[in-house]
Amino acid sequence: MRRTALALPLAILLVAGGCKEVPAPEAAYCVGVPQIALQGRVTDAAAILNDEEEARLAQRLARYEARTSHQTVVATVATLNGATVEDFSTCLGNRWGIGRKDHDDGILILVAPNERRVRIATGTGMEKLLPDERAKAVIDAMTPRFQAGDYAGGLTVGIDAIAAQTGEPQ
DSSP: OOSSOOSOOEEEEEETTEEEEEEOOOOGGGTTOOOOOOOSSEEETTOOSOHHHHHHHHHHHHHHHHHHOOOEEEEEOSOOTTSOHHHHHHHHHHHHTOSOTTTOOOEEEEEEGGGTEEEEEEOGGGTTTSOHHHHHHHHHHHHHHHHTTOHHHHHHHHHHHHHHHTTOOO
């Protein structure tokens, strides 16, 4: 997700009785980023979506992936825990392995409502389809809904805008 260390390799640790896989040390930009379990296409750790909204967003993301092969995940967090939104989103995207490994075409929409921060992080394979200026335009389209407290509506606008920007067939 726009950092050089994309996938965290596993190291093999020799222990009495055999080998054990242990995660390699995380990149420096992951310092302070809590471990959050991926819950599917929508991980609402900030609890800003109801079950119906979450299901509707997940279905929309599934349609997008079926039509384009680009995996997109929405994550909400209660706090960035002192990390920048850029580092937090990159770390989360890499930990979760969003996108196809050999294409690095994942997209993560991260919303931290308590800190009023939003970020769209993309894998390097998506940079031409969704460069920073286009991602900013998507966030600008989402922001009025977020300011009105309509997070599901803002995310829907954002997902639809990303689909339009990246050539999803209609």
